[in-house]
Amino acid sequence: MKVKIEDTCTACGLCVETCPEVFEMGADMAQVVDEDVPPEFEDAVQQAADECPVEAIIVE
Numbered sequence: 001m002k003v004k005i006e007d008t009c010t011a012c013g014l015c016v017e018t019c020p021e022v023f024e025m026g027a028d029m030a031q032v033v034d035e036d037v038p039p040e041f042e043d044a045v046q047q048a049a050d051e052c053p054v055e056a057i058i059v060e
Contacts, residue, residue, distance in 0.1 A: 019044035
């Protein structure tokens with residue numbers, strides 16, 4: 001699984017709260033620590049994507 005965050009991110013921080021092992025807050029928006037998601041965090045990353053209020057998290 002790969003993950004990225006689009007520029008539509010509003011920096012609400014929900015993804016960081018859901019999975020801090022994969023997401024972190026940058027200056028203006030959330031960022032992905034490593035786009036290759038370890039298997040143990042795939043469910044949390046998918047949850048973060050599903051709950052993102054602006055659908056800025058793209059899971060591949």
